[in-house]
Amino acid sequence: MNQVEVCFSPPLFDLFAKKDSIVVVVDIFRATSAMVTAFQHGARSFIPVSTIKEALDYKAKGYLAGGERNGEIVKGFEFGNSPFAYMDERIKDQDIVLTTTNGTRAINIAKKGADTVLIGSFLNLQALADHLQTQGKDVIIFCAGWKDRFNMEDSLFAGALTNLLLTSGKFYSDCDSANASSLVYRTGRKNLMTFLKTCSHRKRLAHLNLEKDVEYCLQRDVTDVIPVLKDGKLVRLTD
Amino acid sequence: MNQVEVCFSPPLFDLFAKKDSIVVVVDIFRATSAMVTAFQHGARSFIPVSTIKEALDYKAKGYLAGGERNGEIVKGFEFGNSPFAYMDERIKDQDIVLTTTNGTRAINIAKKGADTVLIGSFLNLQALADHLQTQGKDVIIFCAGWKDRFNMEDSLFAGALTNLLLTSGKFYSDCDSANASSLVYRTGRKNLMTFLKTCSHRKRLAHLNLEKDVEYCLQRDVTDVIPVLKDGKLVRLTD
Numbered sequence: 330m331n332q333v334e335v336c337f338s339p340p341l342f343d344l345f346a347k348k349d350s351i352v353v354v355v356d357i358f359r360a361t362s363a364m365v366t367a368f369q370h371g372a373r374s375f376i377p378v379s380t381i382k383e384a385l386d387y388k389a390k391g392y393l394a395g396g397e398r399n400g401e402i403v404k405g406f407e408f409g410n411s412p413f414a415y416m417d418e419r420i421k422d423q424d425i426v427l428t429t430t431n432g433t434r435a436i437n438i439a440k441k442g443a444d445t446v447l448i449g450s451f452l453n454l455q456a457l458a459d460h461l462q463t464q465g466k467d468v469i470i471f472c473a474g475w476k477d478r479f480n481m482e483d484s485l486f487a488g489a490l491t492n493l494l495l496t497s498g499k500f501y502s503d504c505d506s507a508n509a510s511s512l513v514y515r516t517g518r519k520n521l522m523t524f525l526k527t528c529s530h531r532k533r534l535a536h537l538n539l540e541k542d543v544e545y546c547l548q549r550d551v552t553d554v555i556p557v558l559k560d561g562k563l564v565r566l567t568d
Numbered sequence: 569m570n571q572v573e574v575c576f577s578p579p580l581f582d583l584f585a586k587k588d589s590i591v592v593v594v595d596i597f598r599a600t601s602a603m604v605t606a607f608q609h610g611a612r613s614f615i616p617v618s619t620i621k622e623a624l625d626y627k628a629k630g631y632l633a634g635g636e637r638n639g640e641i642v643k644g645f646e647f648g649n650s651p652f653a654y655m656d657e658r659i660k661d662q663d664i665v666l667t668t669t670n671g672t673r674a675i676n677i678a679k680k681g682a683d684t685v686l687i688g689s690f691l692n693l694q695a696l697a698d699h700l701q702t703q704g705k706d707v708i709i710f711c712a713g714w715k716d717r718f719n720m721e722d723s724l725f726a727g728a729l730t731n732l733l734l735t736s737g738k739f740y741s742d743c744d745s746a747n748a749s750s751l752v753y754r755t756g757r758k759n760l761m762t763f764l765k766t767c768s769h770r771k772r773l774a775h776l777n778l779e780k781d782v783e784y785c786l787q788r789d790v791t792d793v794i795p796v797l798k799d800g801k802l803v804r805l806t807d
Contacts, residue, residue: 340579481744505720505767513748528744
């Protein structure tokens with residue numbers, strides 16, 4: 330039996346980091362949902378960087394650049410954080426550098442503390458669960474949160490994935506964060522949109538007129554693509 | 569309207585700290601439950617210290633000393649973390665120095681980031697809620713957690729207190745941790761003992777044969793006593 334644990338926020342990640350584990354990074358609104366969408370539409374790789382400056386350096390070398398701060402696209406970048414932006418012919422077989430408020434930072438923290446870093450979202454939830462069940466490794470679901478705080482949408486996803494892993498019979502959990510996430514998901518799953526109405530970040534996105542994005546990011550199992558970090562780049566996992 | 573927020577764990581406290589707020593520190597199993605019990609039984613003050621060495625220094629000066637590490641009483645100390653230990657004639661009008669794995673550390677972190685630090689537990693839940701409603705200040709419920717991790721019992725309490733404050737009509741919350749805690753509490757409240765069966769720390773205490781303590785700490789509204797931090801000491805709040 331392997332364990333599944335949930336880390337609610339980047340400052341807590343050191344408590345969970347362990348060798349030989351798989352970390353699933355999640356930033357539902359919207360970085361990891363956008364990345365999964367981009368791979369589904371043919372992107373070749375993502376380079377996750379923490380600062381706008383690093384992203385601009387790659388852009389100067391000819392990379393496509395995606396950037397978002399506080400929910401809004403960074404000026405001069407081709408893409409922001411919207412999954413719809415990545416449903417685009419231009420990204421086919423391209424390498425894209427990406428920097429976002431929470432998601433890319435979490436990826437860069439995760440890679441210091443795990444063998445394998447995967448990207449999760451509701452869009453590839455079942456594919457991810459199926460894959461993890463065949464690996465025989467402990468799993469840490471790492472919520473990017475919002476500016477280091479716990480957020481509801483990432484923990485909802487953490488709960489959904491925890492549930493799938495626990496019901497597979499191949500995982501257990503002694504982790505209270507995993508148990509709480511699972512409970513939150515079981516309460517909200519019938520209508521995630523309604524459930525999330527009171528949430529801080531969804532309200533933040535509503536101010537920016539991103540309801541369509543929110544709705545898209547809450548869809549389950551749109552694709553089987555699983556992004557994996559290899560040599561500092563996210564690429565499509567091939568079995 | 570004032571806001572109520574919930575901080576799940578000490579490494580996150582800096583994100584919540586703000587002047588002119590009231591912080592309620594909670595460590596249900598068992599530091600804050602034990603302190604409330606001690607005041608109920610006549611203790612004059614608690615000095616919360618972070619290390620065993622500091623506690624020994626006070627002990628050498630004649631203070632009663634309480635100390636716990638990993639759920640067990642520190643050798644040579646009068647008390648550990650059990651509320652039952654503080655139902656004792658010896659503590660009447662006494663000053664007690666206390667050091668625990670999580671609770672006293674959280675108190676010492678809280679005092680750097682708030683005007684007022686109060687001590688919460690299920691034992692004084694309603695008294696605390698009644699008091700907070702009259703203060704006109706923002707409230708941060710600060711869960712001591714377990715070795716910096718989120719734990720279920722502290723967030724259950726956070727949810728119970730959040731619910732009471734929100735239903736008073738004097739508070740709102742944009743905080744996802746508060747909303748999640750509230751949800752967890754509403755799911756578990758009918759039988760907290762059963763609900764907590766799967767929790768990591770309750771399991772930890774079960775190994776130590778502390779089921780009686782667990783049951784005691786989950787009782788609501790046993791006393792109206794509210795401990796408050798004044799000049800580095802916890803004393804009984806007098807209106």
